[in-house]
Amino acid sequence: MTKPTFPSLTLTQRAALLDVPDTGRVPVVIDSDTFNEIDDQYAIAWAMLNHERIDLQAVYAAPFTNSMFNDTHEAVKEAKVGMDLSYDEIFRVIDKVHVASKPAVFRGATAYLKDLATPERTPAVDDLIERAKNCEGTLQVIAIGAPTNIASALMIEPSLVEKIHVLWLGGHAFDWENTYEYNMLQDIAASRVLLDSGVALTLFPCMGVTNTLATSVPELEHYLLNTSEIGHYLGSESSKCPWIGFGNRKVVWDIAPVGYVLDASWYTSHIVPSPVLNDNFTWSFDHSRHPIRVIKYIERDHLFVDMFKKLIKG
Template sequence: MKAKFSSMTLSERMAKMDIPTSGNIATVIDSDTFNEIDDQFAIAWAMLRHDRIDLQAIYAAPFTNSMFNDSHEAVSDPNVGMTLSYEEIERVIDRVKVEKKPEIFKGSTRYVYQSTTAERSDAVNDLIARAHACEEVLQVVSIGAPTNIAHALLADPSITDKIHVLWLGGHSFDWHDTEEFNLLQDKDASRVLLNSGVALTLFPCMGVTNTLATSVPELQYYLAGTSEIGDYLAQEAPKCPWIGFANRKVIWDIAPIGYLIDASWYTETFVASPILNDNLTWSFDNRRHPVRVIKFIERDELFVDLFNRLIKG
């Protein structure tokens, strides 16, 4: 699939990457929520920071994963992963006690590389409509494979000029490869995002957001017995099959939410949008459009705010 994306000037693109320093920020989240136990933290935190984030909608992203523990069968169909994520989003927002709750939409049933045309799922249609209706720049937090967002960009390239995507994907540029889960799930969607010229802030995983580490005992110590959502997260935290004795638990997906709350917690730089190679490494061409890349995160600032919000639920 090919699309002719809108062409922004450098100043226009940089302006769209600016985060307002005050007020509520129009935001949507695109999430493979059932895949792990970090999307749940991101969604709950965004909802509980309604003083800062106007969370309007959550989109269920597709995923496939063979690494579940004994209580779950492996997910080999992206449509199944998307449906499981939709159901998990419902469970999370039901436990967060806020007056205004975001709408939920089912997303893509197939990856971009499996498609011959852009799939107009409910999530894609809502993202397109919401982008056009938003008076300011719509902040699109992507904490899964960027399939829904890529389908939306391909279906309506004009939204390139109306959104800012905050994507947790890939590894840092000095890592030996970029074999990261969100990027790997749908490499074609990742390329659409990187090549489209959309205003983009990239949150690399290894080398940057892996600093957002906690542990199951720490989560249970601070959250168990505090609130309905706190209890749920403390209960679910040990269920990731790769968390063993004394292992850390990285809450990757809170990174973009924290950036919307307070960008001063982050160190950033601007580079030419990277090129995703077939061998899953990065290469660069300085003639390409710029993107913002997060280099360092003040980990404690995020966790202090996160835990303080969750315990009040």
């Protein structure tokens, strides 16, 4: 296919798409590399347990590769393997959350985006396109992995720019020494689609912002072990992360976009021109580019208090 041409939003249109309603039930989908680390599971479960606020309609399995697993699992060397593992893990999580309505689950990309002319059509991409088209308002797309599925959907159906708001955990803060961040570096081409397409985007930088969402294995075990089925599962799995050593913190990064949908007053943000992702993983800035929202600070305790309360009840 040829390189897509994306609609150009007016400032009024963009502001409306970026504005998560203060009240009511909000339509949401989550795109997640769920098996990669334990924090995606927290995000999905917490969203499901806030069903009075979040209408979690679907969860998409995102691709990932990871060489840092310990004895519990061998290294994931192919994006498709990571996606398949995430697909299975999503079901393990939602089966342990006891709510009346559960989200649909769809397989995503089997490879990272090669270039801007070859998106991969997958069940996740097809569902995102149809769900956004049929959504009465703005579909909130929470992206907590490599944004391959979302970028592919935008490239196949550029009119999605007029229907969705992407809340993406990716990159580092603009004043960090680089933006060499896991979700971004997994799929550089897809990351650039989010930044360059003009889609309504709220960016949650990792180092410098969401790294404040720190806890510890003892805290997670204290609050969650021997509680609900999902609470116990998350509390027991958290200690298996191979890079958490004695005295180390555990950052639950991926709850950040879920918390924003729940209550944006927990966050400080600003509107700035969308940055340019350079080949050397640094940011450049062009003030003529379209605006996005960037999170600058998070009131960490508001998120953890609500999340622990919900997970304990399950």
